[in-house]
Amino acid sequence: MEKVKKTVYFIGAGPGDPELITVKGARIIREADTVIYTGSLVNPRVVGQLKEGCSLYDSSGMTLEEVMEIILRAVERGETVARVHTGDPSIYGAVREQVDILESQEISYEIVPGVSSFLSAAASLGKEYTLPGVSQTVILTRVEGRTPVPQGEKLRDLAGHGASMVIFLSVQMIEKVVEELLFGYEKDTPVAVVQRASWPEEKVITGTLMDIASRVKEAKIDRTALILIGRFLGDEYELSRLYDKAFSHGYREGEK
Secondary structure: OOOEEEEEEEEEOEOOOHHHOOHHHHHHHHHOOEEEEOOOOOOHHHHOOOOOOOEEEEOOOOOHHHHHHHHHHHHHOOOOEEEEEOEOOOOOOOOHHHHHHHHHOOEEEEEEOOOOHHHHHHHHHOOOOOOOOOOOOEEEEEOOOOOOOOOOOOHHHHHOOOOEEEEEOOHHHHHHHHHHHOOOOOOOOEEEEEEOOOOOOOEEEEEEOOOHHHHHHHOOOOOOEEEEEOHHHOOOOOOOHHHOOOOOEOOEOOOO
16 A cells, blocks of 8 residues: 555644744644644644644543544544644654554655654753763653653663753652662752743742752742753753863864
8 A cells, every 4th residue: 555645743842931832843733734732732723724724632631542643534534633742752752653643544644843842941951961061961751650660770770870861741640750860969059940931930949959849849840841960950060072172173283
């Protein structure tokens, strides 16, 4: 069977600010015949400019089967479908299970990447995850809750690396997060919690492992927030060699 022309697009909507979606993603949404987005997470303004006659669905209360039924019916009608995910679809996006169904039906698709909330959070803080002399590794993870984590990926195990870390989907268990992190990080390690990064109602809480839990509770933050931890949040680091006048590379001869 010949594959259907690309009619399904999985689009990263970005962290919230409607201007942080890619130009390509925004164009596809404007041109789509059917748009499905997660209303509980995606800023409605991202899907605020649709062409006349476009069918718009909020998948917040849907099951996988219900979402795929809408997509497959739209494909049968020869429509272009935009499946809009928050941030970037590759990070906690549950995109693989949808893609597998399309592939089983020999339906072509394209994934349009987006700006993840962990990138937007760093931008809001004015910080860099990979500071020279501090950390050259970034760990993206979540604490174990109703959804288990594979062996070796428990937070206490990852904390032992001392790398820059971003913890998704876990702020409601902030005390447990701190308890696990203390297996690897020192008590005075700086921590930031960013709720709804890039949204008008963005909220930023900073502290250390010693006090961040109480600060988060006081701010009444229990969802849609990232936990950032590591010395990259501090002020001590080495200057980059890329711009060091004594460092040579393929585009510049360093001073002797």
